Amino acid sequence: MLRVLEKENFEKLKDAGEGYIVITDKPNNTTKLHQVGCRYVDIKSFTKKVVENHEENGSYYWFKDKKDAVSETNADECLVCKG
Numbered sequence: 001m002l003r004v005l006e007k008e009n010f011e012k013l014k015d016a017g018e019g020y021i022v023i024t025d026k027p028n029n030t031t032k033l034h035q036v037g038c039r040y041v042d043i044k045s046f047t048k049k050v051v052e053n054h055e056e057n058g059s060y061y062w063f064k065d066k067k068d069a070v071s072e073t074n075a076d077e078c079l080v081c082k083g
């Protein structure tokens, strides 16, 4: 598991296109699992949540394996990319 904190790191993961991203959201109390390539895993949302708001409302985590992501975070699959 890798906590994604920097824009460059996020872009690298998107470019590589491998693995899964878990996005937590405190205001909505959600934890969502996405494939890295999902359109909801986007640089704009990442920048706002992590870089500008310093993870106040949630965080981004990268996992190589889906089963690790699910067992460690109890995330719900995204309905668009089916996690």
Ligand SMILES: [Zn+2]
Residues within 6 Å of the ligand: 033, 034, 035, 038, 039, 040, 041, 078, 079, 080, 081, 082, 083
């Ligand atoms: Zn998704």
